Amino acid sequence: MSAALVTGASRGIGRGIALCLASAGFDVVVNYASNAAAAQEVATQVQKRGARAAVVRGDLALAEDRARLVDASYEAFGDIDLLVNNAGVAPAVRADILEAGEESFDRLVGINLKGPYFLTQLVANRMIAAGTRGRIVTISSMSAYTASVNRGDYCITKAGLSMLTKLYAARLAEHGINVYEVRPGIIETDMTGGVREKYDRLILDEGVTPIRRWGTPDDVGRAVVAIATDLLPFSTGQVIDVDGGFHLR
Numbered sequence: 001m002s003a004a005l006v007t008g009a010s011r012g013i014g015r016g017i018a019l020c021l022a023s024a025g026f027d028v029v030v031n032y033a034s035n036a037a038a039a040q041e042v043a044t045q046v047q048k049r050g051a052r053a054a055v056v057r058g059d060l061a062l063a064e065d066r067a068r069l070v071d072a073s074y075e076a077f078g079d080i081d082l083l084v085n086n087a088g089v090a091p092a093v094r095a096d097i098l099e100a101g102e103e104s105f106d107r108l109v110g111i112n113l114k115g116p117y118f119l120t121q122l123v124a125n126r127m128i129a130a131g132t133r134g135r136i137v138t139i140s141s142m143s144a145y146t147a148s149v150n151r152g153d154y155c156i157t158k159a160g161l162s163m164l165t166k167l168y169a170a171r172l173a174e175h176g177i178n179v180y181e182v183r184p185g186i187i188e189t190d191m192t193g194g195v196r197e198k199y200d201r202l203i204l205d206e207g208v209t210p211i212r213r214w215g216t217p218d219d220v221g222r223a224v225v226a227i228a229t230d231l232l233p234f235s236t237g238q239v240i241d242v243d244g245g246f247h248l249r
């Protein structure tokens, strides 16, 4: 059985990815930051699908937590075939880039960009050492290419993930490790819960998402399963939009 490490798997998109992977036969490391009960519930759901689950707390912004997360993942399953860099946070308060403060910037860069950059480094080195022809998927956002001037910090971290994908794809190809960027559109999760009415209007009335519905965590999970089950063996450094056509506009 193959094993996957999914960061931020306690809720939202990460939860959807974890459950889709479990249904596809992957054991899953369910990482979370603070919501232990939600992570445990995901682990139970993974087990109900016939796979094994390991729940590991770890703040991706912290080097010692990243190292502990990787050690615990390999201890749980012996090998990790798939890393999914999913965990991420949005700014607590939106602020125009002419006024935005450094505190939010540092927090977002730590969790959304520095975390995946160095977690990927740790896992990639373990894959190389073990001779694992693994897969690495990073969840970015349409904010990687849309200039939202009231949340520049978030956009910069997501644009950085596009380069992370290209860099690791270029470096790891010789080791048989393929690297992908999955770019979700507007997905129904806690992150978008606070702006539900605005997004309802944009999606359903104005059609910013040409397939006029909210995306679901399951939509993103299915894309990750396609990568994980090697349906794209000759593609690496590739972006896969899971956005109902948002990028067409």
Ligand code: NDP
Residues within 6 Å of the ligand: 007, 008, 009, 010, 011, 012, 013, 014, 031, 032, 033, 034, 035, 036, 038, 058, 059, 060, 061, 086, 087, 088, 089, 090, 111, 139, 140, 141, 142, 183, 184, 185, 186, 187, 188, 189, 190, 191, 192
């Ligand atoms: P949610 O807020 O629903 O879930 C966030 C997840 O990340 C939780 O599992 C949370 O754990 C975890 N997390 C938060 N901070 C940390 C941290 N420091 N270390 C480890 N884990 C952490 O977000 P979504 O599911 O909506 O988003 C998931 C990813 O998808 C993010 O990278 C986001 O930027 C991206 N995305 C989301 C879109 C959307 O429309 N929802 C669109 C495009 C991209 P805990 O439960 O313990 O707090």
